[in-house]
Each structure stands twice: as structure tokens, then as C-alpha cells.
Amino acid sequence: xxxxxxxxxxxxxxxxxxxxxxxxxxxxxxxxxxxxxxxxxxxxxxxxxxxxxxxxxxxxxxxxxxxxxxxxxxxxxxxxxxxxxxxxxxxxxxxxxxxxxxxxxxxxxxxxxxxxxxxxxxxxx
Amino acid sequence: xxxxxxxxxxxxxxxxxxxxxxxxxxxxxxxxxxxxxxxxxxxxxxxxxxxxxxxxxxxxxxxxxxxxxxxxxxxxxxxxxxxxxxxxxxxxxxxxxxxxxxxxxxxxxxxxxxxxxxxxxxxxxxxxxxxxxxxxxxxxxxxxxxxxxxxxxxxxxxxxxxxxxxxxxxxxxxxxxxxxxxxxxxxxxxxxxxxxxxxxxxxxxxxxxxxxxxxxxxxxxxxxxxxxxxxxxxxxxxxxxxxxxxxxxxxxxxxxx
Amino acid sequence: xxxxxxxxxxxxxxxxxxxxxxxxxxxxxxxxxxxxxxxxxxxxxxxxxxxxxxxxxxxxxxxxxxxxxxxxxxxxxxxxxxxxxxxxxxxxxxxxxxxxxxxxxxxxxxxxxxxxxxxxxxxxxxxxxxxxxxxxxxxxxxxxxxxxxxxxxxxxxxxxxxxxxxxxxxxxxxxxxxxxxxxxxxxxxxxxxxxxxxxxxxxxxxxxxxxxxxxxxxx
Ligand code: HEM
Ligand code: HEM
Ligand code: SF4
Ligand code: SF4
Numbered sequence: 001x002x003x004x005x006x007x008x009x010x011x012x013x014x015x016x017x018x019x020x021x022x023x024x025x026x027x028x029x030x031x032x033x034x035x036x037x038x039x040x041x042x043x044x045x046x047x048x049x050x051x052x053x054x055x056x057x058x059x060x061x062x063x064x065x066x067x068x069x070x071x072x073x074x075x076x077x078x079x080x081x082x083x084x085x086x087x088x089x090x091x092x093x094x095x096x097x098x099x100x101x102x103x104x105x106x107x108x109x110x111x112x113x114x115x116x117x118x119x120x121x122x123x124x125x
Numbered sequence: 126x127x128x129x130x131x132x133x134x135x136x137x138x139x140x141x142x143x144x145x146x147x148x149x150x151x152x153x154x155x156x157x158x159x160x161x162x163x164x165x166x167x168x169x170x171x172x173x174x175x176x177x178x179x180x181x182x183x184x185x186x187x188x189x190x191x192x193x194x195x196x197x198x199x200x201x202x203x204x205x206x207x208x209x210x211x212x213x214x215x216x217x218x219x220x221x222x223x224x225x226x227x228x229x230x231x232x233x234x235x236x237x238x239x240x241x242x243x244x245x246x247x248x249x250x251x252x253x254x255x256x257x258x259x260x261x262x263x264x265x266x267x268x269x270x271x272x273x274x275x276x277x278x279x280x281x282x283x284x285x286x287x288x289x290x291x292x293x294x295x296x297x298x299x300x301x302x303x304x305x306x307x308x309x310x311x312x313x314x315x316x317x318x319x320x321x322x323x324x325x326x327x328x329x330x331x332x333x334x335x336x337x338x339x340x341x342x343x344x345x346x347x348x349x350x351x352x353x354x355x356x357x358x359x360x361x362x363x364x365x366x367x368x369x370x371x372x373x374x375x376x377x378x379x380x381x382x
Numbered sequence: 383x384x385x386x387x388x389x390x391x392x393x394x395x396x397x398x399x400x401x402x403x404x405x406x407x408x409x410x411x412x413x414x415x416x417x418x419x420x421x422x423x424x425x426x427x428x429x430x431x432x433x434x435x436x437x438x439x440x441x442x443x444x445x446x447x448x449x450x451x452x453x454x455x456x457x458x459x460x461x462x463x464x465x466x467x468x469x470x471x472x473x474x475x476x477x478x479x480x481x482x483x484x485x486x487x488x489x490x491x492x493x494x495x496x497x498x499x500x501x502x503x504x505x506x507x508x509x510x511x512x513x514x515x516x517x518x519x520x521x522x523x524x525x526x527x528x529x530x531x532x533x534x535x536x537x538x539x540x541x542x543x544x545x546x547x548x549x550x551x552x553x554x555x556x557x558x559x560x561x562x563x564x565x566x567x568x569x570x571x572x573x574x575x576x577x578x579x580x581x582x583x584x585x586x587x588x589x590x591x592x593x594x595x596x597x598x599x600x601x
Contacts, residue, residue, distance in 0.1 A: 121556075164414075
């Protein structure tokens, strides 16, 4: 059961599937319902494959907690949809949903020098 | 097509050019660039987008619909453009064409300004070219003659001082036959209207002065005309590029006013 | 790929914006200094009223004589310049980048509209190129500098369009797009594109001269 990063959206998907279970097998893309009509094609993301490649075992790396724009990596939040904290239209200093994805994914990819950075590398047509 | 394909013989241009060398031309071009040419010339030459919209504004271009070398931007390219690109090092034969174009294919009317979205003043650029021509002594014979007349008599038609006053009095006499009370007041201090003419009026079209006097008379306004040199409000030196003489003329004219 | 993309969107982007902004400011200051020294009479004529009057009248399509006599050019150039500026400024992808980098967020236009506007810019560039080839008047005054300016502007739109549609090879195209966009920005102060900086002032001066000295319109 390696979950981490991209669970974000997965969670939303899961919710969509009438909250079947929190095991996110087969997450292939991230497209939380909260966005409503999408501007771009959903970001391609295969949860398990990604984490295997990236060597991620600790869920909290992605499924972090925090508030007021500050990430708290001591509290793991796997199972909670990203959209629950990150609103599409953020209030105050909190991070919006889109930036939550963009910054977390791209930030890590930049830091590691691996993984997609430009729009079309995730939002494949 | 271009200016070199339509050179015409002019003794003034020919004589001027015969005294030139590429070095002389270069020296004068550089000195004008260093002294008189400024931000306007620089901005114009850099920002002209070569869109050709000015072609629709210039009567020279409109009257040569099949020859694009009359387009304002093309005329700039063939004159100032060449001088800027070469730093002024051009042979005298080329310079003959530059002078002919600047004096005879653009009359500095600035109509093209109304058609250029950027606001490039081709007339101004051409007057800078004429300025360089003048400094090199390359000007067409006829216009130079009128400019000489300006420097000698302060009018462009070699009208002598007494001839001018005679002419005014003669017109006054004639007009009084028709309008008995008419006067052409000379040098009247404090008059409301200062009326001046161009020299071809006393020289060739004297009745114009008569007609103007008749209008002033009928309107009953307080007007006057100058009796002294400086009465000619034209300025051929501005057109030849002789800015020194232009300054003297303007001064004299305003002093006379 | 990552290193290349990070380089072009990082240091190179800073350089391009720096050259564009500082270069333009420097060119304006230098030109103003030169004008102060050599064109004092022109500066004396400058008037806010006549300048704005001229600029406003030239900003209305088919208002100025030049526009009326060149209708095709008028349509093309207004469509071109409006889309040229509005598309990149309000493009979702660009605003996203501002947001991620600096937290700057503002209005965007839908991607479909931006895509159409991009095609308009590309079409206008082709139109400009066409008249440079086909119209004798324009052909006679066209220089390599003009082709250069046109190519520099076309490139980011063409590559941006291809990248958006993920045509050919996306990874290459996106880097190419960013690089050509940066070339365009950096070229503005030093090429024909400098008309963006200077045109307002040449127009303003002509408006002032015609208004204040000749008491005439210049449109
Ligand atoms: C700092 C430089 C720039 C960066 C980092 C950048 C980045 C981007 C990105 C990421 C995209 C989205 C591609 C996609 O959808 O996959 C894009 C598209 C686009 N960009 Fe840029 N860009 C830059 C400069 C410019 C400039 C200077 C222009 C034009 C003046 C421009 C015009 C466009 C256009 C027209 C599109 C495509 C729009 C469409 O067809 O939907 N970009 N750019
Ligand atoms: C913001 C102020 C700007 C103004 C007032 C302006 C004005 C003009 C004008 C008056 C022309 C002349 C021909 C025509 O009407 O098409 C022109 C042409 C052109 N402009 Fe601009 N422009 C501006 C910005 C820009 C920018 C930012 C670019 C690109 C970076 C640009 C690219 C071009 C190009 C490529 C042409 C040449 C079209 C051709 O080949 O005929 N302009 N512009
Ligand atoms: S209209 Fe103006 S910018 Fe266009 S070619 Fe003529 S002078 Fe140059
Ligand atoms: S100023 Fe010269 S180029 Fe312009 S319209 Fe008049 S004659 Fe033609």
C-alpha cells in the first residue's frame, strides 16, 4: 500500500465512486470534481507507478497537513480529499486547489530534476 | 526604378556636384549628424515600419502609380537612408541623385504625415537632406537664385527698395479710382493688422495687392503694410536648407512687424 | 529536458524581462536626453492636449486618413496588435506561471478564445508578409530588418500554438516557445519592435506640431 503524492485527486475520484474504499488502486489521472468543468485535460497520474518510480513510501510527503499557507508534514492526511482544505477559490493566505497541485507536483519535480514541469507534460491531449 | 534612372540636368546641381569628393560629403554629413540632427531624425529612421501606408498621401507617389520609388518612405530610403547607412561616404554621382530627389520630388508639404500611423515626418527628413545639400553647395539653379535674392534684398524676386514703395503707391492710386477713400497705410504704428505678401505679388501679380486693399477698405479694418525690406514673408532659404539666412529673414520680417 | 526547461523559465526569463524593461527604459531616457540637447524646439511644442487628441484619433479604426485609404491594412493591424498584446497577457498558461512564481493572479481569457486570437496573429503575420512580397510599394521599401521583426513576432505565436495543441514534439516545442518568446521580449528595445516604445512619442510630437503650430489635424 504505497500511497503518497497524487492521492489528492484520487481522493476526489474515490469520493465520486460513492466512497467505496480508501485504497486507491488504479488512479490514472487527477481531476477533482471541485473544479467543475475542466480547462485542460485531466493531469495524467498513475499513483502506484509514480510512487514506485519516485521511491516514495511515506504518504505524508504529499498528503500533508497545515493551515494558513504553511505545510505541516507531521500530520498525515491521506484519505482526506485535497479539495477539503484547498478551496478552488482560496480565502486568506491558504493555497488554492490548483496551486496546491501545481506547486506540490512541479516543486518536487524541480527539486529532484525529474518529472514533468510544463503544462502539456501532465495535461496530455 | 529609382532616382538614378531619372536624373535631369541642372546647372546648379551639376556645378555643385563637380566640386565634391566622397571625403567632402562624408565630412559634412558627419558634422550635420553631430550637430543639428537629433532625436527626431533618429526616432523617425528607426521606427518607420516600412508599411507603405504613406504612399496614399503623397502627390508624387499618386502621380506615379507604377513607380514605387516615389513613396515617401522610399524617398527617405534613397536619400537620408543612404547617407545614414554609409556614414555619408557616397560618390558625387550618387549625391547628385540625392539632391535632385530632395529638391524636386518632395516639396516638404507634410501631407504624408496624415497617412502615417507612427507619425513619421518625411518632410522634416527631406529638409535635413536639403540642409546637407546646401552645406555642400549643391542646390538647383533657380531656387538658389531666389535664395540669393533673399540674401541681397530680403525678398525673393530682386525687387528693389524704391520699386516696392512705388508699387504700393501705384496700386493705391489705381484702387482709388474704384474706391475713392481707399488707403494703403504704410508702417502705421499700432495698427491691428500687419499685412505682408510674397515677392511674386509686386513682381508679377500686382493686382493682388489692389484686391487685398479693396477688401480691407470694405471691411473698414485698421491695417498697415511695411515699407522697408523685410516685407516679403516668403522664405526660399528655408527650402534650400540655408538655415542661417532663414534666421536672418525671419528676424527681419518680425522686426518689420 | 528538465534542466533545459528550468533554465529557460528561470535565469533566461529573468534576463529577457530585464533586457526588455531596462533596455526600453534606457532607450527612452537616452532619446529624451538627445532631444533635450538637440531638439529643444520640438520639446517646446509638445502639448498634452494635442498629443492625446492625435493619439486617440489614430486609435480609432478607419478614423485617420491613413486608415481609411488602407482598409485591409487597418483591419489586419488592429486585429494583430490587439491580439498580440491581449493573448499573452491574459493567457491562462501565462497567468498560471505568474501565480506560481509570484502569487500574482488576474483575469484570463478562455483557452479557446486565446487559441483563436493566436491564429489571428499568425494570419496577420502572413498577411503582412504577403503584402511585403506582392505590393510593389511595400516591396520596394522592405528591408531585412522588417522581415527580422516579423519573424521574431511570429515565432512565439507559432510555437505557442503548436505547443498548446501538443503537435510534433511537445517537450521540444515548449522550450522553443519559451526561448522564442524571450527573444521577442529582449529584441523589443533594439529592433524595429522599438516602435512599441517610440511610436507614442513620434505621434504625440506630430499631433503637437500640427495642433499647436499649424492649427491643423494630423489624422
Ligand atoms: C517568459 C517567456 C514565456 C513563457 C515561460 C511562456 C510559457 C507558455 C506556456 C507554458 C504556454 C502553454 C503551452 C501549453 O498550453 O502547453 C504558452 C502558450 C502560449 N504563449 Fe507563451 N510563454 C512565454 C512568452 C510568450 C510570449 C512573449 C508570447 C507572445 C508575445 C507568448 C505567446 C503564447 C501563445 C500565443 C501561446 C499559445 C496560445 C494558444 O494557442 O492557446 N508566450 N506559453
Ligand atoms: C504598444 C504599442 C504599439 C504601437 C502603437 C504599434 C504601432 C504600430 C504601427 C503604427 C505599425 C505600422 C504598420 C501597421 O499599422 O501595421 C506597426 C507595425 C508592426 N508592429 Fe506594432 N505597435 C505596437 C506594439 C507592437 C509590439 C509589442 C509588437 C511586437 C512585439 C509589434 C509588432 C509589429 C510588427 C511586426 C509590425 C510590422 C507589420 C508589417 O510587417 O507591416 N508592435 N505597429
Ligand atoms: S506610413 Fe510611416 S511607418 Fe509606414 S512606411 Fe510610411 S513613413 Fe514608414
Ligand atoms: S512631404 Fe514630401 S513625401 Fe510627404 S507628401 Fe509631401 S511631397 Fe510627398
